[in-house]
Amino acid sequence: MRIRILGWQYENIRRMKELSVDLTKEKGEVYRSSLIMMPNGTGKTTTLYLIRAILSGSAKDWREADVRSYCPPFSDVSEGKFILKIEFDEDVYYYVLHLDYETGKAWYETSSAMMEGGYEEKRRIPIPLRGIFDNKEFINRFVFDGEQARKTLNSGSREAENAILYLYQLDKLDRLSDVMDHLIHTYQEQSTGRATARSVKVFQGKAEKREQIYNALLQDGEELEYRLVQIKDKKRRYENKYHEILAQDSHLKTEQEELMKENAVNQDDITRTINGLMNCIKKPYNLQLDYHTRLKTLAENMQVLKLPKNTAQEFFKELAESNECLCGHCIGERERKIILDKAKEYLGEDSLVVVNSIKRALNEYEREDTCDKLEKHLKELLEEETQIEHGLNRLALQMAEEGNQEVLQLRDEVKRLGQQIIDGERKLERLSTNDYITNTGLNPENNIPKAKTAWDEAKVNYQKVSGAYDFTRKAERMKEYIRRVKNNALKRLKTYMVQETNKKIEQLVENDIVSIKKIDGHLVLEGKDGVSEGQTLAVAYAFIGTLFEHSQYEFPFIVDSPAAPADLSVRRAVAQILPQLFEQTVILVTSGEKKGFAEEFYSLEDVQYLTLKGEKDQPVESIPGRPYFEQYQEKE
C-alpha cells in the first residue's frame, strides 16, 4: 500500500490562525521532497505532534490542559482544528482533529470518497493499517525527529527491534497467542478450575474411588438380598416343621391355629396404630401440652399487640407524600427524608402477609387427644402380642413335655431367623432408599443412590478437567509453534536489515568505518562504544531507510531538523541519502540547516520549497518557492 501526505491545514492553533500547507503539484501528485522552513517558535514541533496525534489516535487520551495548550495566545477562540489530507493508494482521506478549548476535549472526524455522508465522527484508518497505526511508537518511526534517531542506538532501548516487529506486524503473532490464552481460559472456566496434569490425576482418582464404592455397595445389596431369600426360606421351612409337629396333636393344632389368626389380626392393628402415631408426631402440640399452651399464648400476645394490623411501611410512605403530618406539623424535605428512612424499619406488605398467616394458623388450630388414645391402644396391642407369644410358647412347651424337644429348638431358631430378617431388611432399606427424611445419616459411603450421584458428579468433573487439560496442552504446543515462527522470522529480518543498512552506512559515512554488528533490541555497532551525533543520524537514517524500503507498505517520511546536530560532511551525506530512501520526504528545517543540508537539494529535481514565517505575536503565513526560501534568514 502506498501512503502519501497531500497536505495539512491549521485553524486557530497557536500562531497559525488559518494556514494551509499543500504538498502536491498541479496534477495532484506529491513532490518527492518538500522542504518547509519553519523558524523556531512557528510550530515545527507542534506540527509533528499533531500529525502523530492524527495518525496514532492518541489525542483521545489528552488531558484538558494538553488540548488548551494549542489555543492561540491572548485569544478567545473556542475551537481549533488541524486537518490532515492523506492518500492511501488511490483513496484520499481527510482527518480533522478538533480541539475544543472550552471543554478541553479533543475529537476526530474522517471523510473519504469511500465513505458516504460527509464526515464521520471518528478516526477511521484503512483496515490493513489499523494494527500498525494504532501503535504510537510506530508512527514516530516515519514522523521522525532527532530523539527517535538516538533511540535506535541507545543500549537501553528496544526501539530498533520493535520497529521491525511493528512494521512487519510480527506483533500480530503475539496477539494470536493471546487469543489462544483466552480460549484456554474459557475452557478452564467451563471446567472445574485450572487444568494441570496433577489436577487431572486427582479428578481421575476421585472418579475411580466413587465407582469402586458404588460397585461395592451394589454388591453388598445383592448379597444381602440373596441372604435374605435364604434366611426367609429357612425360616419358612422351620415354621412348617414346627407347625407339622404341633399338628400331630389335634387339640394343640386347633389352639395354635386360633392363636395364629389372633396374631395376624394383632399385627395388622399394630401397623395401623403406629402409622397413626407417626402422623401425630408431625403435630407436636398434640404430643406436649406445654408446647400447645405456649403457642396459644403467642397467638394471644399477637392479638393484644394488634400485630400486624395494617401495612406500616406503606403508611409511612403515603405520609411522606403529604404536606402535613397527622399532628398538624408541616412536612418539608428534611422531614420527608427522615420518614422514608424510618419507614424501612417497619414491616412491608409482603412481610405482613406471612405474619398474618402465622397468626391465623395459631388461632385456628385445635389440640386433639388422638395421640393419647393411639398410644394407649398401642400399649394394649403390644401386651396382646406378648400374650399370643406366650400362648404359642406354652404350646411348644407342652409338646416338649410330651417328649418332642425339637419343637423348642425350632421355635428358637424361627425367632432368631425372624430377627435376622428384620435386621437385613432394615439394612437393605438403608442401602437402597431414596427417602432421606425417614432414613437419616445416609451418605455416598452407605447408600446406593447417593453413591451413584457422587460417582456421576466425579465422572463429569473428571471429563471436564481432562478435556480442558487436553485442550490446554494442545494450545500450549500451538503457542510454542507460533513463538518459534515469530522468533525465526524476526531473526531473518534482523539479518537482512543489518546487511542492507551497512551498505547504506558505507555511502553516508565517508571518513570512518561504522557498521552495525547486530540488532539486539537496539542497533549494536561493530567495535565501537559510541559514535558522533552526525554518525548516529547516518546510522539511524540508513536503518530507517532499509526498514521501510523492504516493507510492503510505502510510507512517507516526515522529519524535524534532520541534520541539525551534524557537521557539514554528514549534513551533505544525509541530504543526499534522504530523498533516495523514501518516495515522499517532508523535511521541517530552520534557516540554520540550509548550510550543508538544504542547499544540497537545490540541484535536485522534484523538490518543493515553502517558508512559513511570522513576526512574534503575529499569525504565521506561508510563502512558496525556492527564492524566498533561499534568502530567508531567521533572526538570531
Place this chain on the structure above:
Amino acid sequence: MGLNWELQDAVREETDSMQETEGFKLRFTKLIENYMDGMGSEAEIADIIDLIELTGDEYED
C-alpha cells in the same frame, strides 16, 4: 496481501520440523496467513488446536 518472505520461510521451516499431521500443517500455515491479513476467528483457531494429537505420556509430569 500475503506474507513477507522471511515470515513465509519461518512458517515453512517450522511446519517441516513439527511432528504433526499434514492436515494440521496446512491449516496452521493458512491460519498465519489469514491472521496476518486481519482474519481468523476464535472458532477456527480452536478447530486447528483440536487437530493436534497428544502423545500417551501427557499425564505423567
